[in-house]
Amino acid sequence: MRKIALSAAGLALAVGLGFAAAPSAGAATPCPSGAVCIRETNGNILSKNIFYSYGAHNLSNVTGERVLVNNQTGGAGFQVCYGYNGANCSDVVRGRGESAPYNMTPINSVVLVR
Helix, strand or coil: CCHHHHHHHHHHHHHHHHCCCCHHHHHCCCCCCCCCEEEEECCCEEEEEEECCEEEEEECCCCCCEEEEEECCCCEEEEEEHHHHHEEEEECCCCCCCCEEHHHHHHHCEEEEC
16 A cells, blocks of 8 residues: 555656656657648647648747657658748758757748648
8 A cells, every 4th residue: 555655646746747747659649641730749739730732831829849740742841931921941851750849939931842
């Protein structure tokens, strides 16, 4: 019984410190094939942040650290841009899968490129 109480106390401490609150890789929402997605901090992907068509996509209320997921096919990539409508953009990222986190606060659009 004492071992269970200590385990429960350890779990409560871990949750309080944020260790158990982070989503596991298995809990993350998958990005659909052929899309570029912006993952929320909790691992979810909102439907407004799933992009299929080439060109600029303006962002609204996307701030803080976010991971972009490139699940496009055929070597297609994306750029993050400081301006709306694809202005002042980064280099093209063509790697598939999850990117390193971006600070999305100054980012105003994402451009999908062939």
